[in-house]
Amino acid sequence: MPSHSENTSAQTCVGLVGLGRWGKVLQKKLETIGVLAWKGGREILPICDKIKEDQRVNWIFVATSAASHFELCKEALYQDRNVFVEKPCTTSLEETKALFQIADERGLSLFVDTVFLWRSEWKDLKLKIRQGNVTHVSLTWAKYGQSDEAILDRLTYHHLYLLADILGEATVGDVQVQHRGSNGLTFSCIWNHVPVNFRYDLTSKTTIHTIDVETNSCGGNKIRVDFSSNSPHEDPLLSMLDDVLRKEHADFTKNRQVVLAAESARETLTPHVELRVNVIGGGIFGVTAAWVLAEAGFAVNLFESKADILMCASEVNQRRLHRGYHYPRSDDTAESSRDGQESFKQAYGTSLLKCVQKHYYCIAKEGSKTSAKQMTDFCERLRLPYAKSEIPLIRPEKVDLVIEASEDLWDHEKLRAECWNKLKRFGVKVHLNSEVALDGRQRLPPAQHTIVACYAANNALLGKKSTVWVKEYQYELCEKPVFRLPKEYHGMSCVVMDGPFMCIDPISDADPSLFVMGNVVHAIHSTNVGEEPFLPDTFKALLNQGVVPLDRIPQGLSRAPVMLDSASQFFIGLDEAQHVGSMFTFRTVLPRRDHDDARPSIATELSDDITSIFSGKIVSCVDVAINIRDRLLSKKKILRDFRQNPENGA
Secondary structure, three states: OOOHHHHOOOOOOEEEEOOOHHHHHHHHHHHHHOOEEEEEOHHHOOHHHHHHHOOOOOEEEEOOOHHHHHHHHHHHHHOOOEEEEOOOOOOOHHHHHHHHHHHHHOOOOEEEOOHHHHOHHHHHHHHHOOOOOEEEEEEEEEEEOOOOOOHHHHHHHHHHHHHHHHHOOOOEEEEEEEEEEOOEEEEEEEEOOEEEEEEEEOEEEEEEEEEEEEEOOOOOOEEEEEOOOOOOOOOHHHHHHHHHHHOOOOOHHHHHHHHHHHHHHHHHHHHHHOOEEEEEOOOHHHHHHHHHHHHOOOEEEEEOOOOOOOOOOOOOOOOEEOOOOOOOOOHHHHHHHHHOHHHHHHHHHHHEOOOOOEEEEEEEOOOOOOOHHHHHHHHHHOOOOEEEOOOOOEOHHHEEEEEEEOOEEEOHHHHHHHHHHHHHHOOOEEEOOOOOOOOOOOOOOOOOEEEEOOHHHHHHHHOOOOHHHOOOEEEEEEEEEEEEOOHHHOOEEEEEEOOOOEEEEEOOOOOOOEEEEEEOOOOEEEEEEEOOOOOOHHHOOOEOOOOEEHHHOOOOOOOHHHHHHHHHOOEOOHHHOEEEEEEEEEEEEOOOOOOOOOOOOEEEEEEOOEEEEEOOOHHHHHHHHHHHHHHHHHHOOOHHHHHHOOOOOO
16 A cells, blocks of 8 residues: 555645644644644744745645734735635634635635545435435533633534534524533534534543434444554544545535534524633733633633733732722722632632731821721721730831731732643633734634733723723822842831831741832832823833833932832831842722722723723722623523523532
């Protein structure tokens, strides 16, 4: 028997775009056939340049994320190259039709991965059902492990083209969802008058992949196809690729028919079966919304412009898990902070600092907007536990009241790690270094809803879609200096309030000597009220860069010395403090709220398909995400079913 390399024309030459998990599988097969000329990922884009470098290549294989398929395939076709693309062809039926049309107009071949049609088990099934009409189909796929690809794109797509192969073009109706969650999906529909059941389980330690088909000629018996294991005597992927590259051995017309039928069915099923959401902004509010929605069964894409999540205001922060003590002039802010404790700790409890034993709040003797009595009355009214206390490190003549509070701080690296754990666990597809827009200039995957959680950049993103959505905010360019403090301060967090004062808070279990300092007045380098923040040139290299070492901050720019002097009016022993660096970011607050210092977190449904999050205190991030989840689920009239499923819920 001739080898695959002998079967395939010597004139065939392939360029492979995409070196992820599936790209590497294709690479091995193409090397086995002996046709791979070059391969690459992001570094070879745009592929038109690579194609011009090597004129031998007459096939481009695309194995990248589904959202990029359309542009890459179109680019290859316009370079007069045949295209093989990993499933799904694109993210919409309209785009897939457009690619086939371009291929026809240019006399080129376009083939979409339909590898299960090459399985011997499937070929045997088609022989068995040839004499009768299919009356019922049940498809089951159980395997272990989450994926950041939607189930409809990852698993169901294979089933849809198989159904098209035996049932014909899709007229899909009566879609019923029995179960939806991050651990699986169960639904049913009618396909051309034939009942079809789908069941996907992502918790099974044993792979089960079966298709049961009933026909009117089999006496009610089921004919089962079992794809659970690969036969050692066949390599369907290698056979498909070899047939495609030889062209005359692959049915390109049949491929187009089943792919378009599958895409049509997917487009009908998606709004009912798999609710899709794009989240823009990888801070704590965007990340939390993403995984909470994914946990509820939404297929979620998260876009972040930085190289990692939680790199802006979520990082440049006092890291205090506010319980409400800080806001005696805003009961609403205090209550939302108090009430958000349980949900935050349930989600992110592993991130809380262990090195802090004492949390203190002090009322300054002079200049405070809240008196000692007002503070204690406030704590009692809001049911915030406290005990009057003394601190040897505070100058007693400077304060009227010291209370020990019940509060926490978080370790930012632990919080980031827990966020990544949840994003991966619930299958959120994360796009880092991704600048996106709502006006169509940068592509977003099709979705029923988009959530904008970009904090200081909200207006910049929303304004390109509708100027009506632009709000006026107060933008404060803040510095958060990090100091190494004497041992006497270790394990203690302290706030002096309520007015132009300061706080010092530990930030790391790994190094209990490191503290971040806040100051109501001196930490702010500039303030502007308007639709976007004003960033002086001198701060552009410092903004949202984490802790910038002292030697990288231009001399005289940091306010750390002034903040240290201000703190020394209240704290003893700060002459030994060592400034190691500073963090810089924009704090975004509601304008003209100095009277109550309110910091609400607000999720606003701007339209049927867009929600914006204005983030106040981090402690409320889970509550805000749950509110959005429930609102979106209730729109689909499935909230009651979701709440009754004990496997779900944030």
